[in-house]
Amino acid sequence: MEDTATDYKLLYENALAAHKKVVAEKDEQIQALNFELDKYKRYIFGKKNEKLASLHTDINQIDLFELGADQQQQEELSQQAADVVKEKAPAKKREKGTGRMLLSENLRREIIIIEPAEDVTGCTIIGEEVTEVLDLIPAEFFVKRYIRYKYTRANGEGIITASLPDRVIDKGIPSEAVIAQMVVDRAANRKYVFGLPLHRQIDKYRRLGVNVPASTASDWIMKGWQHLAPLWELLKLLVLNQKYLQLDESPLKVLDRDHKNGIHQGYMWIYNAPCDKLTLFDYRKGRDQSGPKQMLEGYAGILQVDGYSVYEKLFGNHPDILLVYCMAHSRRNRGGGPLR
Numbered sequence: 001m002e003d004t005a006t007d008y009k010l011l012y013e014n015a016l017a018a019h020k021k022v023v024a025e026k027d028e029q030i031q032a033l034n035f036e037l038d039k040y041k042r043y044i045f046g047k048k049n050e051k052l053a054s055l056h057t058d059i060n061q062i063d064l065f066e067l068g069a070d071q072q073q074q075e076e077l078s079q080q081a082a083d084v085v086k087e088k089a090p091a092k093k094r095e096k097g098t099g100r101m102l103l104s105e106n107l108r109r110e111i112i113i114i115e116p117a118e119d120v121t122g123c124t125i126i127g128e129e130v131t132e133v134l135d136l137i138p139a140e141f142f143v144k145r146y147i148r149y150k151y152t153r154a155n156g157e158g159i160i161t162a163s164l165p166d167r168v169i170d171k172g173i174p175s176e177a178v179i180a181q182m183v184v185d186r187a188a189n190r191k192y193v194f195g196l197p198l199h200r201q202i203d204k205y206r207r208l209g210v211n212v213p214a215s216t217a218s219d220w221i222m223k224g225w226q227h228l229a230p231l232w233e234l235l236k237l238l239v240l241n242q243k244y245l246q247l248d249e250s251p252l253k254v255l256d257r258d259h260k261n262g263i264h265q266g267y268m269w270i271y272n273a274p275c276d277k278l279t280l281f282d283y284r285k286g287r288d289q290s291g292p293k294q295m296l297e298g299y300a301g302i303l304q305v306d307g308y309s310v311y312e313k314l315f316g317n318h319p320d321i322l323l324v325y326c327m328a329h330s331r332r333n334r335g336g337g338p339l340r
Contacts, residue, residue, distance in 0.1 A: 045328050103132055110135075141210045144175065169223045179224040186221060232280075236295075239280040242273040243301040247311070249287055271295065289314055296321070 151160040168176045185196040196204075198217055205212050212220075239245070249267045256264040267287045271280040284291040289310045296303070300320035305311040307325065315321045 103134060139208060141205070141208050168227055169220065172220070172223070174220050179220050182217065182221055183224050183228075235278065235280055238276075239271050239273050239278050240296070240299055242275060242278070244273070244275060244304070245299075245301065246270075246272040246274060246304045247292065248272075248306060249291075249308070252283070267291075269295070 146164060148162045148164070152158070153160065168174070168179050182198075182201060185194050185201055186198060198214065198221070202212055202214060202217055247270070249269045252266045252268045253263050254266040256262065264285070266283060266285050269282045269284060269291050271282065273279070282291060282295055287310075292310065293314055296315075302322045302324060303311075303315060304324045304326065311323065315323045
């Protein structure tokens, strides 16, 4: 009897040890899977990956927080993903004879007729071979010389002289075309178009035969921007009359001679109207509430923002503004912590 009890006890201990081993292995597996899932969530919803829209919106907005579903559900989701890939239109094959780049019909055509070297007298034209070559005329500075004749009245009562055309800079050297080109070429932290800093423009102009001092070029650009202010005010009116706006602020380093490091941290506030694809940029030296408070005074509609506390303080209980938030920031915050 005693031997039987000992055998049962030994069997029980062995079974318990085996069970604990299995549980420990399962715990390790669960921990590893949770770690992988956490990395995947950070990859999808992290701050640096919000541009991965294709991963957010495909497969009918699959809830990525239901990844703990059973095997059958996971297989269904995988099949949905495969179906989405199959539905993508295959790349069109090039038609025969269309391997070369097509040149826009909007480009000016210069017709050059080349005749055969031998005599074609008495021959009949039966067709033509057409070859198009892309060419350009390099940028060239030139001088407009306005000559205004002076006329004296016959009765000797004064002199008549024509008036000069209006210029962007009164009594200045540059034409409106020069200033417009400098403004378009200018680059500084996403604010301009072609990414050509001022010192590179100056080097480029010097090679073209015109030496423009840096301080002069900077003054020209500032004068040009003053003439664009009415267009910015018009854009502001159009954007703030939208019923749905997206708002965010982006850090911007700005050169500052008065700052100890020669640079200060500014902010570009972006007001985006996605329905009409209009975007308004408003630069501020700080990130406090003065910017959006001033810009959105009198605004009525839906305002979508992230979790920055300034928005809640300003518009959380606003009678005319419905404050909504960003889903990517909301998902990122499931583990707690700030929405930023």
